[in-house]
Amino acid sequence: LPLLDPSTLRRWSSFSYPELVKELCSVFISSTLIPRPELDNLVDRAFSRFRRKEVVHLSRLKNGLAVLELWHGATYAFKDLSLSCTGQFLQYFLQKKNKHVNILVGTSGDTGSAAIESVRGEENMDIFVLLPQGHCTRIQELQMTTVIEDNVHVFVADGNSDDVDQPIKELFADADFARRHNLMSLNSINWSRIMVQTAHYFYAYFQCAPSLEVTPLPTVEIVVPTGAGGNLS
Numbered sequence: 291l292p293l294l295d296p297s298t299l300r301r302w303s304s305f306s307y308p309e310l311v312k313e314l315c316s317v318f319i320s321s322t323l324i325p326r327p328e329l330d331n332l333v334d335r336a337f338s339r340f341r342r343k344e345v346v347h348l349s350r351l352k353n354g355l356a357v358l359e360l361w362h363g364a365t366y367a368f369k370d371l372s373l374s375c376t377g378q379f380l381q382y383f384l385q386k387k388n389k390h391v392n393i394l395v396g397t398s399g400d401t402g403s404a405a406i407e408s409v410r411g412e413e414n415m416d417i418f419v420l421l422p423q424g425h426c427t428r429i430q431e432l433q434m435t436t437v438i439e440d441n442v443h444v445f446v447a448d449g450n451s452d453d454v455d456q457p458i459k460e461l462f463a464d465a466d467f468a469r470r471h472n473l474m475s476l477n478s479i480n481w482s483r484i485m486v487q488t489a490h491y492f493y494a495y496f497q498c499a500p501s502l503e504v505t506p507l508p509t510v511e512i513v514v515p516t517g518a519g520g521n522l523s
Contacts, residue, residue: 372486381415384415399427406433
C-alpha cells in the first residue's frame with residue numbers, strides 16, 4: 291500500500307471531490323496502464339451525470355456533526371460513485387483489447403441499478419441482473435426494468451438476494467463456462483470500487499479537520515452506515 295506524507299495530504303486538502311478521486315486513483319494506476327490525461331477524462335465522464343456539480347456534498351449540522359451526502363448519482367445510491375468509475379475503466383480496457391464481457395449481478399436493490407447505470411449502452415459488455423421478486427423497493431425495480439439499452443438484461447427471480455446469488459456462484463464455479471463466456475461480476479468485493487470509495491474518507495477528513503497545519507494531524511471520527519459492509523470498504 292502506498293504511504294502518503296503530511297505534505298501530500300495538505301496539498302490534497304484543497305481539491306474538489308473529482309480531483310481527489312483522480313489523485314487517489316493515480317496512486318494505484320500507473321501512467322503506463324492509463325495515461326493521466328485519459329484517467330482524468332474517464333473520471334470526469336463517470337461523474338458527468340451526477341445532480342450536484344461537486345458530486346458529493348458535506349452538510350454541516352450542529353455540535354461539529356456533519357453528513358457526507360453520497361446520494362446524488364443516477365440511482366440515489368452511494369454505489370453510483372464507485373461503479374460509475376468502474377464502468378468507465380472497464381470500457382477503456384475492453385475497447386483497448388477489443389474484448390467483450392458478460393457481467394452477472396445478483397442484487398437486493400441498489401447494486402443492480404447502480405451496476406446497470408454504470409455500463410448501460412457500452413458496446414464491450416452486456417449485463418445480466420437477477421432481481422429477487424418482492425425484495426426490492428418499487429423505485430429500484432423501476433430503475434432496473436425500464437432501461438432500454440440492448441446490453442442490459444434483467445430477469446425477475448424467486449427467492450431473496452442470497453437465493454439469486456447461488457446460480458451465479460455456480461456459473462463462476464464452472465471455470466470452462468466462465469472462461470468461454472468471459473464472465474465477470476460487479477459486486478461489493480471489487481478492487482476498483484474499494485479504490486474509488488477511499489476518496490469518501492479523504493474528502494470528509496479534509497472538510498472536517500480544523501487544521502492540517504499542526505503535528506500530529508488532527509483526528510476526525512467517521513461513522514459509516516452500512517448493511518453488508520459495502521460502504522465501509
